Amino acid sequence: MGPVRAWRDEEEIELGPRQQRAVLAALLLNNGVRLSNDQLIDMVWDDPTPSAVMALRTYMYKIRKALPELDLRSRDGGYTARAEIVDDCRGEPLEGLRGAYFDAQRVRLSDHRLKAREDCLERGLDVLGLQEHVAAFPLRERPRALLMRALYLDGRQGEALDHYHRARALLGEELGLEPGPELRRVHAQILSGGLTAPHRPEQLLPDLIDFTGRAEEIARALRTLPGTVGITGMRGSGKTVLATRIGHLVKGRYPDGQIFVRGGDVAGELLRAVGVENPVGDKAALWREKARGKRFLVVVDDVEDAADVRDLATPGSAMILTSVRRLHELPGVTWMTIAGLTEREAREFFRGILGPARADAEPEQVGKLLERLSRLPAPIRVVGGLLSSRPGWTIEMSVLQMERESKPADALPPYCAAMVAPMIAADQRLNDPERHLLRCFARQDTEVIDCHEAARMSGGDPGEIDLLLESLAAVHLIEPLVLGRYRLPRFVRLYFGLRTAALTG
Template sequence: MGPVRAWRDDEEIELGPRQQRAVLAALLLNNGIRLSNDQLIGMVWDDPTPSAVMALRTYVYKIRKTLPELNLKSRDGGYTVRAEIVDDCRGEPLEGLRSAYFDAQRVRLGDYRLKAREDCLERELDVLELQKHVAAFPLRERPRALLMRALYLEGRQGEALDHFHQARALLNEELGLDPGPELREVHAQILNGDLAPPRRPEQLLPDLIDFTGRAEEIAQALRTLPGTVGITGMRGSGKTVLATRIGHLVRGRFPDGQIFVRGGDVANQLLRAVGVENPVGDKAALWREKARGKRFLVVVDDVQDAAAVRDLATPGSAMILTSVRRLHELPGVTWLKIAGLTEREAREFFRKTFGPVRADAEPEQAGVLVERLSRLPGAIRVIGGKLSSRPNWTIEMALLQMQRESTLDGVIPSDCAAMLAPLIAAEEQLSEPERRVLMCFARQDAEVIDSHKAADMSGADPGEIELVLESLAAVHLIEPLVLGRYRLPQFVRLYFGRRTAALTA
């Protein structure tokens, strides 16, 4: 990718003679793949002599000393490196390296570079840049089709049609061919007047100005993208808000647009976002075709079924998934598990929603309140908003009301319902044995659930109760500690304790 060069900070590193640079280039071109001695020698030398083995070992030794950052490893008579490779598009790919292997790689990299350049031109549709590219590569049909499209969209229909006739004459004269399907399609669209600007979806939800915390999770997501990131946690933990924040941080890396989908037929919604109405057939395959060569950021919120997103990831684009359950069957996903905020973050978020002066006036009560809500941002936002709308209320009053409401019958006050909505939705998905276990331990205000005690209390077989507890852990209503023991979060205890009181009233 241009001359093989390296820098440490701003200082260029001397990489040694041509054959040493060739060994380094061969390793980098097979990034992460183990190459045997024979494979490396065949790549670097067309007619190797017996001394090639010793020369290879010498070059590897010198590369290790020069670039310890490469982590060049020896294993089973071969070598492996892992590195991030950058093409600065300057000069001929692999300039100065000569062998049959590098000649073939030069062609491959040149084609890749051309395609990447044309992908950029398709996003920008800059007439002047397209004219330069067409002049440099007159027989490539894709840039000519892009130039016709750009001219038409600028109102220069006659020039666009002239370019089609020029391309047809040149292709016939040079290659004996007629224009291909892409050129013919753009020509027909211009004649029919139905050539529209490319659709660039901008569907991300608004970022929240009071977003707080999650620095570690955000850093891990930024390291993973454009790989697929999954965010899992109980309802109300802020999965959607976190996915949105990450999306806004990286949106500039995905110039073809950002698509937000909430459950349902994901492939169909993705296709509609890029202008395909009423798709038929294999919609996942059609989406991959439409996304090929593009860089989209796709956020799929509240994934219920792994099959809905399994075949939708495409090279260059990124997906951020949110799901209550961690979808283990999806390959290649980096999962981030979130729960409540840290104590410091929860207090800071409460100060933002309630107001710093009133929150700081009752620091001890504020701490009790956010802990009672298991530091969940959704619940903190609701209670903070409620208190901020009641200027004569104190945090102590809110705690007393929460305590009284926990003994009421089945009626849930409207402002309390908003706070409990995630747990109300979660309860609707529970089986009767799952609900019974939660209510039993919540009634005792138990922080720790022991599987043996749970089996004794329910009369169920220990193996069956373990399945129930694992199912509850999968939706984050309890947290696994060690084998057979689980933690019952305080907010969950509060809710199911209230439900128990209502049912026995």
């Protein structure tokens, strides 16, 4: 795509003679696909001699040495390379490489580049850019139809119709053809007044200016997209906020729009976002049809059932899922689990909410408070917001309130409902045996959970206890350590301690 070149940081890498660059180009054009020695030789040499085998081995050695990042692998008499390929749109594709294989690839890449340029022009409907493109490729009908659309939407109906008549005359004179269906359709829509601007959804939630941490998770998501990214973790861990931050970082890559859906009828909501009202039939199939050739960013928040999002991923578009449960049955999803922030990140987040002066005045109490909240962003925001609204309160006062777990219901702080809202939502989805088990742990103030001890405390059957523990681990209310042992997060212990005190007080 242009000359075959490579860089490491800002420094260009020497790729050797023409045939060595041709070998590299053949590998990259088949990115991730194993090519046998014979296939590579046929691609690079139109009339190979016996010495081609030795030359190929030499080139492979030099390519490996120059570009260790390629992860160039040799297996079963063939080679595989993986890389990100960049088309800088400068000059002829594969410039300087000759031969039947590269001539055919040049035609394919030129067509691909032309279509990509027209896709870009369609999204922007820039009149000047379309006029330049039509002048360069006068017999291509798609850009003429786009130019007619852009002129009409710009209030230049006469010019749009004039372009249709000029296109009709040119096609008749040069090719003996009438305009194709796309040109005729746009012409008819202009005459009927039925031409409207394309619908471009922009539904991402606002990004939070005080977003803190998650650098490793963000980096992994950026490497994965446009593959599907899944974010799982307990309620209150910041899954939605993280998905939103990632969405804002990459939304420029998806010019056809960003769609945000919160569970439920996901396919139906996606279709409504692109202008399909009251969709019926196979909604997933209809969405795939509408998304074909487009680049959408789709964020589906709080997925409870894998069936809600199955078969909705489309080539070129990206999907970010959040779910309390990791949906193992969904293929092709790169999952990452988030929990509390690191200690440094949690302190930074809390300082930003409360203010550095008050937070730094009680560093030890801040540490205790954050540990009781398991450094989860949602409850930290609530407590920090409450303290910032009450300048007469100290951080130690909040810590002392949380330590009164053994007292009855009147010990609950007034802001408790907001602080423990993630736990209330999680509690509502538990069955009675799961809830009873967590209350037993909270009553014993137990941090590390052993299967046998759990059975003794709860009075349950050991076999059933194993299933209950795994069920609780699946929704991140306990954390698996080693086989048969789990950890109970402090925030979960705080909530179920308060609930136990309220029920027995």
